[in-house]
Amino acid sequence: MGLPALGLLLAAGLLHTQASPSARSFQLDYEHNCFRKDGAPFRYISGSIHYARIPRPAWRDRLLKMYMSGLSAVQVYIPWNYHETLPGVYDFTGNRDVEAFLDLTAELGLLVILRPGPYICAEWEMGGLPAWLLWKPDIILRTSNPAYLAAVDSWLHVLLPKIKPRLYHQGGNIISVQVENEYGSYYACDHGYLRHLLGSFRALLGSEVLLFTTDSTGAQELRCGTLQGLYATVDFGPGSNVTEAFGAQRRVEPRGPLVNSEYYTGWLDYWGEAHASTSAAWVARGLEDMLQLGASTNMQVVTRQRAQPPGQWASPLAFIPLGSGQHGPYMFHGGTNFAYWSGADYKGQYKPVTTSYDYDAPLSEAGDPTEKLFAIRTVISKFQPLPAGPMPPATPKYAYGWVALQKYADLLDVLDVLCPSGPIQSQFPLTFEALKQVHGFVVYHTQLPWDVPDPAMLGAPPHSICDRGYVMLQKEYQGTLERDGQTTLHVTGRAGDSLDILMENMGRISFGANTSDFKGLLGNLSLNSRPLSNWLIYPLAIDTTVQQGWPHTALPKSSSGGRVGPAFYTGTFETPGIAWDTFVKFPGWSKGLLWINGFNLGRYWSCRGPQQTLFVPGSVLHAGRPNNITVLELEGAPPTPLLLFLDHPLYNRTLGCSTMATE
Numbered sequence: 001m002g003l004p005a006l007g008l009l010l011a012a013g014l015l016h017t018q019a020s021p022s023a024r025s026f027q028l029d030y031e032h033n034c035f036r037k038d039g040a041p042f043r044y045i046s047g048s049i050h051y052a053r054i055p056r057p058a059w060r061d062r063l064l065k066m067y068m069s070g071l072s073a074v075q076v077y078i079p080w081n082y083h084e085t086l087p088g089v090y091d092f093t094g095n096r097d098v099e100a101f102l103d104l105t106a107e108l109g110l111l112v113i114l115r116p117g118p119y120i121c122a123e124w125e126m127g128g129l130p131a132w133l134l135w136k137p138d139i140i141l142r143t144s145n146p147a148y149l150a151a152v153d154s155w156l157h158v159l160l161p162k163i164k165p166r167l168y169h170q171g172g173n174i175i176s177v178q179v180e181n182e183y184g185s186y187y188a189c190d191h192g193y194l195r196h197l198l199g200s201f202r203a204l205l206g207s208e209v210l211l212f213t214t215d216s217t218g219a220q221e222l223r224c225g226t227l228q229g230l231y232a233t234v235d236f237g238p239g240s241n242v243t244e245a246f247g248a249q250r251r252v253e254p255r256g257p258l259v260n261s262e263y264y265t266g267w268l269d270y271w272g273e274a275h276a277s278t279s280a281a282w283v284a285r286g287l288e289d290m291l292q293l294g295a296s297t298n299m300q301v302v303t304r305q306r307a308q309p310p311g312q313w314a315s316p317l318a319f320i321p322l323g324s325g326q327h328g329p330y331m332f333h334g335g336t337n338f339a340y341w342s343g344a345d346y347k348g349q350y351k352p353v354t355t356s357y358d359y360d361a362p363l364s365e366a367g368d369p370t371e372k373l374f375a376i377r378t379v380i381s382k383f384q385p386l387p388a389g390p391m392p393p394a395t396p397k398y399a400y401g402w403v404a405l406q407k408y409a410d411l412l413d414v415l416d417v418l419c420p421s422g423p424i425q426s427q428f429p430l431t432f433e434a435l436k437q438v439h440g441f442v443v444y445h446t447q448l449p450w451d452v453p454d455p456a457m458l459g460a461p462p463h464s465i466c467d468r469g470y471v472m473l474q475k476e477y478q479g480t481l482e483r484d485g486q487t488t489l490h491v492t493g494r495a496g497d498s499l500d501i502l503m504e505n506m507g508r509i510s511f512g513a514n515t516s517d518f519k520g521l522l523g524n525l526s527l528n529s530r531p532l533s534n535w536l537i538y539p540l541a542i543d544t545t546v547q548q549g550w551p552h553t554a555l556p557k558s559s560s561g562g563r564v565g566p567a568f569y570t571g572t573f574e575t576p577g578i579a580w581d582t583f584v585k586f587p588g589w590s591k592g593l594l595w596i597n598g599f600n601l602g603r604y605w606s607c608r609g610p611q612q613t614l615f616v617p618g619s620v621l622h623a624g625r626p627n628n629i630t631v632l633e634l635e636g637a638p639p640t641p642l643l644l645f646l647d648h649p650l651y652n653r654t655l656g657c658s659t660m661a662t663e
Ligand SMILES: *[C@@H]1O[C@H](CO)[C@@H](O)[C@H](O)[C@H]1NC(C)=O
Pocket: 241, 242, 243, 244
């Protein structure tokens, strides 16, 4: 499909409009450089929201606040790996019920710009691609590679039929659908792949829907990311020269609406770096400049209620979404990377993204209106009327205070529970992908093959620790090996001493050439350069076990009293009355994961920061009965293991980590 398909689309659209002007349609008007909705010129202000980062009970509240901010549309990514959890195994239930989310957008009168990938970036684990694609180690992601295309097509055949009845011209609220995401920034530059996607999207969604691409404004990106038949849009932030940026779009799309698909309102955080922030004034001024640019040429922001005659569209600044920068984020409401869903970047080194995806966005991580939201809303109100009624207030937060935890057991003492099928024997280490372990943790166990009376160097070749290895000798924690960090340790011991490495996956790279981000021990661990062998490998099913109530429902373990090394801690607390949202701080803890009532709230890494608290949505808590806390601390707990529940988050504090955290 190429030009002919687009020509057909336009011809069909125009005929359609002429035949029955009142019929539902959403189209490109190349003559007047604008969108047309139901035949009339149309533009909208949109904002991004990631349903996968928000617990389902909060969806309506967040969407309502977006609507009340004056937005007419939301941009919605669909993360493939969130729904096709294993090949051919789909999950569209509970928090993953994307159709229920889309129903809410329609109910609230919001239009939707859908971004179903298959690749989305979004700082999400592997950019939304399922890690099981890497079970075929030679697969070439985001190209015409047959194994990759087969998986994509099988997914699109499940997803897109759910979308088709929701398209605008079918009576729904989805006005346009993005194909791939910033493909021009990917090294492969495979137009055959884009052509294949165009064919699949057309076959499954029909010829009428408006399909588009989004790329940054560089010439190379626009060459590799665009294809005839897919409307080319660009993304740029408030610091960019709007004239130049739209000039870039004009070089690939000489006519049609000018579109900035992503305008960033903030930025994400990486573990170990300072908290990012973008001033409300700057974001508001950038937005106002864009709207003024139109106003100076008699442009107004036209909503569904207020269409302008075509003659007034001298400057066709078509839609002004709130959010995103060069490769992803652009958020109106970011939310939280619960469980293992945060991605990572590779910029000279591996950089994992924090659990909070607050993003310094107009709606905070907990969904509260910020100063930035009100600044943006004020700007919008200068150009179009706001919906009647007040902005819903911030939801109440509660400081539940201190909660004491008890050590339950060292991780190495509960392998039988966490790996019920038992270990896999292998001469040399196997990757998570070879073991079909998607997220989380794997233990690699062996024995010292000879006496080591003098300190010997335990190490791995470059790029083979993915991403952190907690080393235990005779079950005693020795320290941590880290990707692009410390990759050797000195150990002493005797032949036959047990050696265990707990490998942690910190999230797969979501952007760039390295998204084939295999996890685990990717090379041989060696002792004084001699490879170790004869491994017992334990893929751990921690989440399944914790969801079933463990360890709260299990018999108490007589735990060894030590405070360092990977271990589980438990505790309970009750909420007085209603279960409000809260934030939990980890005073003196090092790094690990938190579950409450079996829900995985994500990683904490207090000693590295900048994030010091995890967001606990009230919807995971139970009022009137004990809430069960489970912590997996990886390096070292404080002498008195306490958690502190606060009524506010702490996002910007970096404390020092010592290898032996609390000793
Ligand atoms: C933006 O770029 C245009 C074209 O290069 C230039 O004429 C204009 O001065 C620039 N505007 C600003 C504010 O830098």
